[in-house]
Amino acid sequence: MFYRSDLFNGIMASTVFPSLADVFTEAILTEDIFQSLDQVSSRTMSETMEAVKGLNENDFLNQHVLSEEKAEVIIAGTVASDIDFWTGNIFSKISCFHDNGNESPHLPASADSSIQELTQPDDLMIPLMWPNVYGDQGGETLVVEHESRDFSSEPENDSSCGGSDGSSPMISYSKVEVKTEPGLDEQRQAAPYLPVQAILSPYEEEELEDSYDAVIRHKKRRKSDAEYIADGRKRPGRKKGQTSSVYHLWEFIRDLLHDPKQRIIKWENEQEGIFRVVKSSEVAKQWGNMKKNREKMTYEKLSRSLRYSRKEGYFEDVPKDEGYPKKLCFKFGPKSHGWKRL
DNA sequence: ACGCAGTTTCCTGATT
DNA sequence: GAATCAGGAAACTGCG
Numbered sequence: 001m002f003y004r005s006d007l008f009n010g011i012m013a014s015t016v017f018p019s020l021a022d023v024f025t026e027a028i029l030t031e032d033i034f035q036s037l038d039q040v041s042s043r044t045m046s047e048t049m050e051a052v053k054g055l056n057e058n059d060f061l062n063q064h065v066l067s068e069e070k071a072e073v074i075i076a077g078t079v080a081s082d083i084d085f086w087t088g089n090i091f092s093k094i095s096c097f098h099d100n101g102n103e104s105p106h107l108p109a110s111a112d113s114s115i116q117e118l119t120q121p122d123d124l125m126i127p128l129m130w131p132n133v134y135g136d137q138g139g140e141t142l143v144v145e146h147e148s149r150d151f152s153s154e155p156e157n158d159s160s161c162g163g164s165d166g167s168s169p170m171i172s173y174s175k176v177e178v179k180t181e182p183g184l185d186e187q188r189q190a191a192p193y194l195p196v197q198a199i200l201s202p203y204e205e206e207e208l209e210d211s212y213d214a215v216i217r218h219k220k221r222r223k224s225d226a227e228y229i230a231d232g233r234k235r236p237g238r239k240k241g242q243t244s245s246v247y248h249l250w251e252f253i254r255d256l257l258h259d260p261k262q263r264i265i266k267w268e269n270e271q272e273g274i275f276r277v278v279k280s281s282e283v284a285k286q287w288g289n290m291k292k293n294r295e296k297m298t299y300e301k302l303s304r305s306l307r308y309s310r311k312e313g314y315f316e317d318v319p320k321d322e323g324y325p326k327k328l329c330f331k332f333g334p335k336s337h338g339w340k341r342l
Numbered sequence: 343a344c345g346c347a348g349t350t351t352c353c354t355g356a357t358t
Numbered sequence: 359g360a361a362t363c364a365g366g367a368a369a370c371t372g373c374g
Binding site for chain 1: 347348
Binding site: 299303304308326327 | 371
């Protein structure tokens with residue numbers, strides 16, 4: 001049982017200690033029952049840490065923040081605003097605010113988009129801890145994808161997830177992903193008290209690989225964050241973990257499955273997200289057309305892409321020994337969504 | 343201009 | 359033997 005504050009604490013934790021992002025993402029992705037969207041839940045960070053993974057405060061490695069931050073974190077979700085007519089999924093903006101107990105929190109603005117980028121300082125409490133991270137230096141953005149669904153008419157079979165406070169008819173199921181992290185040097189500048197290992201950034205790891213590559217393969221060395229900071233610029237380009245807005249293969253397949261007129265791909269088990277390609281060449285041809293590649297796309301290449309997507313979590317292995325076909329049969333993974341009809 | 347996600351292309355080898 | 363699966367390597371592309 002998690003609360004919306006878990007979600008937010010997870011994001012916060014990922015900023016305090018980036019490697020915790022995976023821990024929290026995994027925990028929150030499993031199957032969460034959140035309180036209804038128009039309610040406000042509150043928990044302290046340490047309570048959350050205990051509840052999510054049995055972690056204690058020491059796992060944060062950032063004792064400074066923990067000692068400073070004794071106030072409760074209060075998260076408010078706004079009203080759902082966008083409903084996927086096919087799946088019934090409700091997308092909603094999550095706005096977050098922090099209440100230190102002295103003044104009444106300002107309520108978030110109304111929801112207006114399906115996937116909300118929490119870009120404004122008011123959206124997050126992180127700025128309250130590290131003002132510079134989201135300040136004038138053009139800090140990074142955390143993206144939260146929040147998908148909620150009304151199960152009230154058709155309860156899921158997993159009874160263990162039922163909330164003990166289930167008085168509200170609206171129960172939300174949520175998927176949350178921490179997609180980006182603040183840049184290392186911005187963190188270091190904003191929080192110089194952090195131990196280095198607590199903020200070891202992927203960029204640094206790449207830097208080591210790159211210098212190795214420079215010797216072995218004479219590759220061009222990438223600029224470090226510090227060099228960008230020295231130049232008074234921020235690192236350009238997309239950040240690690242930030243998903244692109246292009247039309248993905250898994251979205252193409254999902255939409256194909258939703259098309260009642262087509263006969264080239266079909267469900268094997270819609271509840272489980274398992275489907276089968278019926279006409280491989282035709283699916284490849286349509287994917288090629290979609291990506292402006294015309295005749296050059298083949299099923300061989302499409303399936304290679306699909307195997308990469310599987311590695312990334314958009315698809316996953318079809319369960320064995322359950323009678324599913326051994327060929328041309330695939331299953332949607334944890335990073336895909338919207339394929340399941342209510 | 344840069345760097346990343348998500349392919350695309352090509353390939354070798356294994357399995358159905 | 360054809361189709362498919364698996365995955366390495368590297369090039370490519372769109373986007374922020």
